[in-house]
Amino acid sequence: MKLLAAGHSHLSALIRAHYALLHRDELPDEVEAYFMRLNTKANEPNFSSGPREITPNLKKRITFVLKREAPDEVVLATMGNEYNSIALLQHPEPFDFETPFGPEARLLGADPIPYSAIRRFVEDRARINVGLFINTFAEVYGGPIKVLPPPPPNPSEAHIRNNPGSFAERVKEHGVSPAPLRLKIWRLYVDILRQLAEDAGPRRVEVADLPAEIFDDNGFLAERYWHRDPTHGNATYGHEVYRHLMARHGIELPDPRIHEVAED
Template sequence: MNNKIWMVGNSQLHLSVITEFCSEDDFSRLYQDWKSLRISEGKFFKDGNEINYLFCNMGLLGQISFDGENVSHTQNMSIFLNKIDRDASHIVIMLRGNEFAFESLVETPVPWDFSYNNSPAIKGRQLLKIKDVSAHLAKATNATLATCLLYKINFPKAKIWYVTPPPPLESENHILSNPEGFKDLFEKFGVRPFSVRKKIYQVMYDSLSSSLDNFGIKTLRAPLKSFTDTGGLREDFASGCLHGNHLYGRAIFELMEKEDFYAPL
């Protein structure tokens, strides 16, 4: 049986994978649909495989949550979900992801920190317990967990992978030069130190990956080639201050191939 491969996503998909593998016309069409809150779909070919994609502005899909038993979501999410072939064999999820930016980029009025993976807290910052940080970040990623579970429930025979957003940029200068929607907040509060952002990223996606694994959903972590020696996102792999670019999109597919993504179910 031939694979029926789908990628679903928002800006993370658009600025990395679509930029790398689709035409400029496709990129522009998706941007216009994003601004107009319309769903876009299309396809491209990679190494002989047809890759279908579904794209939209996350604002169109509304709120989604998982309470430990049930997934609650909007009618628009159902419409988006049902545009995929019912016999899809592979589904790659690049939806959401901005929760990391919202939780980490901007410095807090009372600067805080925590210890994780042998990385100590910065002296002088309010020290938080790792269990409290983990609980807070689990709430922040609940919508992503719910989204992935919704695909698992509706496509139980498909191989489902979740792609994490890129790691934090190390360079504060790069962030301030490419602030996207955070310019006013950066001017008021500043950028959180890289070491804190890095730990937030690790806790957030270590925990989410573990939760997804419990439901049979594989997590594709950021490609190692996109990391600096100190664990940040390389500037040449970045688009703005929180997305990956075309090189990042290419690296995602290299990693998918290495992880035997195309293998039959």
């Protein structure tokens, strides 16, 4: 099983998991993986300065790497923070919306906005970011593509304030959005990913399900998978996701509860 995984910052958790398994000699012989970081000097800029599209140079590199590696499957962990750019920070005028994803609490005192409006807004952002990568890989690779969603939101405002990462100044200025609203927008974003995948290659491009273990009882990212920032999963999270991806092909990786994966 040869995997090519391409992406941005959310790819890091998978990379750390892969090399930790290699270091401990726990990666099965039948697993081979190549990781293509898109936010490196060789691949940037990703987008053209005119009409929003993947640069010709990056398209050539993607085509070259796919031809050279000839993977059995591609996993895309591209972008993924579009929903956090919308959901993480407290809006000056608190809002909420109803979704078709099941019973969800409404925020007291928040202005209701139509579901169609928030979906259109998030979808527009996704199409010109992650959507462009999905389409580019689908155009140049004829095999199966799994689109990996970003981790579900971290429920702890205290953790986010103590580990704000690149959101530090904005968290200090605006505060953190209520966790239930962030979860709604994450679920909406994942549903939009499914639509983008279907549009790019019906039945060939699919959104990968995340393993049940990474969720807490309320659908948020479980604490043992929190990273030292507000938006990413840690290396143990990457191990759990990697294990889940391989299990679909009948390949068993060690349980991450046996060894916690080092962060660095």
